Amino acid sequence: MRAVTATHDLDLPPGVRPTPLALLMLGRAADARSERGVECPGDLPSPSDPNLVARARAAKEKLGDKVFILGHHYQRDEVIEFADVTGDSFKLAREAAARPDAPYIVFCGVHFMAESADILTSDDQQVILPDLAAGCSMADMATSEQVEECWDVLAEAGIADVTVPVSYMNSSADIKAFTGRNGGTICTSSNARRALDWAFEQGEKVLFLPDQHLGRNTAVLELGLSLDDCVLYNPHKPNGGLTVEQLRAAKMILWRGHCSVHGRFDVSSVEEVRERIPGVNVLVHPECRHEVVTAADHVGSTEYIINTLDAAEPGSAWAIGTELNLVRRVAAAHPDKQVVFLDKTVCFCSTMNRIDLPHLVWTLESLVEGTVVNRIRVDAETEKFAKVALDRMLALP
Numbered sequence: 289m290r291a292v293t294a295t296h297d298l299d300l301p302p303g304v305r306p307t308p309l310a311l312l313m314l315g316r317a318a319d320a321r322s323e324r325g326v327e328c329p330g331d332l333p334s335p336s337d338p339n340l341v342a343r344a345r346a347a348k349e350k351l352g353d354k355v356f357i358l359g360h361h362y363q364r365d366e367v368i369e370f371a372d373v374t375g376d377s378f379k380l381a382r383e384a385a386a387r388p389d390a391p392y393i394v395f396c397g398v399h400f401m402a403e404s405a406d407i408l409t410s411d412d413q414q415v416i417l418p419d420l421a422a423g424c425s426m427a428d429m430a431t432s433e434q435v436e437e438c439w440d441v442l443a444e445a446g447i448a449d450v451t452v453p454v455s456y457m458n459s460s461a462d463i464k465a466f467t468g469r470n471g472g473t474i475c476t477s478s479n480a481r482r483a484l485d486w487a488f489e490q491g492e493k494v495l496f497l498p499d500q501h502l503g504r505n506t507a508v509l510e511l512g513l514s515l516d517d518c519v520l521y522n523p524h525k526p527n528g529g530l531t532v533e534q535l536r537a538a539k540m541i542l543w544r545g546h547c548s549v550h551g552r553f554d555v556s557s558v559e560e561v562r563e564r565i566p567g568v569n570v571l572v573h574p575e576c577r578h579e580v581v582t583a584a585d586h587v588g589s590t591e592y593i594i595n596t597l598d599a600a601e602p603g604s605a606w607a608i609g610t611e612l613n614l615v616r617r618v619a620a621a622h623p624d625k626q627v628v629f630l631d632k633t634v635c636f637c638s639t640m641n642r643i644d645l646p647h648l649v650w651t652l653e654s655l656v657e658g659t660v661v662n663r664i665r666v667d668a669e670t671e672k673f674a675k676v677a678l679d680r681m682l683a684l685p
């Protein structure tokens with residue numbers, strides 16, 4: 289099977305340029321730049337093997353303190369069961385940085401999270417992603433070439449000097465390095481407000497990458513900026529599709545990226561659930577569209593969603609707008625509360641779901657045999673500047 293690139297055979301509207309990004313059949317063929325779409329190079333246990341749980345337990349026990357397993361809240365139950373710690377992307381970054389004694393960090397999450405863990409851990413620790421096809425479509429929406437080009441556009445408009453890049457954790461190590469080199473910080477969904485407050489103390493404008501929704505929701509609903517203060521930079525259009533005047537007038541320059549999972553929620557789902565369950569609390573992730581977040585009662589990261597449900601009154605009703613593995617787990621943990629999924633259709637994050645028990649067993653058993661599979665390594669130069677940006681985030685008040 290071959291990788292399919294998006295640079296040909298595309299029927300694009302006038303003025304829209306094709307992206308150089310490779311469109312890959314997930315799980316097949318290699319993409320050297322993103323490590324996405326790489327076949328598992330070993331003997332993967334069969335998903336129907338009845339001994340998978342026992343094998344994972346035995347391998348983990350043999351490895352003992354040598355391995356530390358991090359599990360993002362969107363992982364499958366069968367994987368979460370083996371996580372030493374679970375969390376949102378901020379908590380997991382901190383947890384990775386706080387484990388200097390574990391030679392192997394197995395990251396059950398997606399590629400950008402494992403990259404961040406590699407940046408935050410020492411050189412003799414090895415970070416492993418059990419399936420290299422576990423990427424993030426949002427992170428792929430900003431390539432370093434596109435972002436460098438955008439920075440040139442801002443420089444030509446005379447505003448690069450007063451613009452501070454703020455990049456969402458859901459971005460490649462290259463983008464994080466760009467951010468560190470240019471005086472910016474990383475943020476996650478749990479500290480985006482603090483990151484923006486910090487950025488506006490350093491400069492007059494923010495270039496927010498790559499999730500337009502988190503950027504807009506935080507700027508408008510938490511910092512009190514107006515929608516008119518925000519412009520949308522489209523990397524597929526010359527000059528981002530913006531005039532120099534628009535760029536100079538803006539306070540927030542939002543990259544045109546989004547999460548395909550959270551993009552599915554819409555206002556009609558909020559209205560429908562309010563009609564169906566009177567008194568329901570609508571709780572959504574800030575990657576949802578602005579109108580959805582505005583229509584909701586509460587907004588926050590995956591960790592915030594869990595904590596909110598833990599603190600909720602028995603008998604209360606909740607409609608949650610985020611990935612389905614998490615919503616199901618929260619519902620099962622709170623049988624005394626009514627917890628429903630906000631959308632009518634099933635909504636897993638397909639790349640998060642690539643990490644399954646067979647891949648975890650394969651990873652752990654390989655480690656027991658002394659073989660490190662699927663190591664995620666960021667090169668030294670990228671790591672240096674990406675770490676500057678990540679450290680700025682970890683130091684936010």
Ligand code: 13P
Pocket residue numbers: 361375376377378458476477478547575588589590591
């Ligand atoms: P959290 O940081 O809230 O866990 O979000 C990560 C993510 O990828 C959400 O789609």
Ligand code: SF4
Pocket residue numbers: 398423424425426427458547548549550575611637638639640
């Ligand atoms: Fe990326 Fe969306 Fe999946 Fe989060 S839920 S990892 S943003 S594709």
